[in-house]
Amino acid sequence: MKEREILQQLNNLRNIRPDDAWKQNQRSLLLTQISNSAPKELSSWGNFVIVFKNSVKTFSQPAVAFASFVCLLFASAVFSHNWLNSAKPNDTLYIARVISERVKLNTVVDKDSRQKLEAQFAAEHATDIAEVLSDPKFNTPSNQGEVARLNTSFNQEIETVKTRLSAITPVATMTPAKTGEEVISASSGKDDKGVELYIPAKAVKTSKVEPIVLASSTASSTPEKNIIDQAQDSFKKKDYQKTLDNLQKIDELIK
């Protein structure tokens, strides 16, 4: 017989066990015998102390502690993003959310993307403020100090949305040059014969650049500006539901 077969057979011997009837019987007998020496029951507090001490001993082992720490870091990274995002302006963790947004902005290199992200954050803040103010449990006569503060914040956020959207660099469009004027080649300062051209400043015609923001229109014109203005108007009239609807539209346009 090979060693492997021997080990397999030894493993099978694990199935040998005493009969259940005997085991049950013995359990009762032993319990009776030890009962005389241990009349007291362990209290819940005693049990808690033991469980706590053993948990500390078990989990203080270096490998376990390190693994737990890594898991905790990972979990906090995954969950804190969503958790902070749900923090409202009247929550204590709102400042943490603002800080995490600032950190995110600092990681964005492209100027336009940064402006867009700032506008998105500002729109989200404005939405949250409107939601909080629409709650009758918050917006009470005794809480007018906070309500006033949030009103001011809302206006600031809306202004941020406006300015950030208008600050996004427009895509330049060139209009065709009129007859008689020199056309400047984009690639070189030479004409088709290879002669360098002198281009007097007056002769240069540059097209009027239409700034393009968000799907070919600007914040200084319709429709985004209109929606933003409508949101501000409905907010002033304390029509929070309409404000939220307009802010939802702005959010969709930004994204």
Added chain:
Amino acid sequence: MSDSLVTKWREKNTLSRLKSGDKEAFIRAYDDFADDLYRFAFFKLGSEEDAKDLVSVIFLKAWNYIQTNSLKDAKTLRALLYRIARNAIIDHYRDKGLASEISLEDAPQALELPDDSQNQEELLDKKTDLGLIQEKMMLLKDEYREVIIWRFIEDLSLDEIANITEKKKGNVRVLLHRAISALKDLVNEESPQETKAEKEL
């Protein structure tokens, strides 16, 4: 990893509660380890009745030991119970004036294998092999038999065996290797084919 961590935590918990005199913890220890200790005693003594008697003795001794000692040396409840079991078996031998190895006549019965998918011939082969293993194990030196029971039947780690025997892990590894070689030599002295042929006669 998580399973062994939970088992370790559970054992530590049971040991601490036993120290506090908790009867529930005693019942839990009994339920967790009675089968293992029974098997250990069974393969050491070769008798079902003796093994059953010894299991009760082991648990009572363990209870008294835990109440009256500091448990500084006891790393795990399992190791403590096996150490107490070893000492109880030595006392048993001393009391009965027995040698540590047993005769073939007292060898335990072969294990029943309820496998209907196999034909009778295969089943007979398996039974024979198992019976042979059991029989030859009883002829091994005591310390060889112990380490084989712990490692291959009870599935203890080398660290746990080292803890029970108070030997170094390296020594346990060497002992295990020698034990398996000795068992293999004993088993292969008499091949299963010959045994089957003898039975047919």
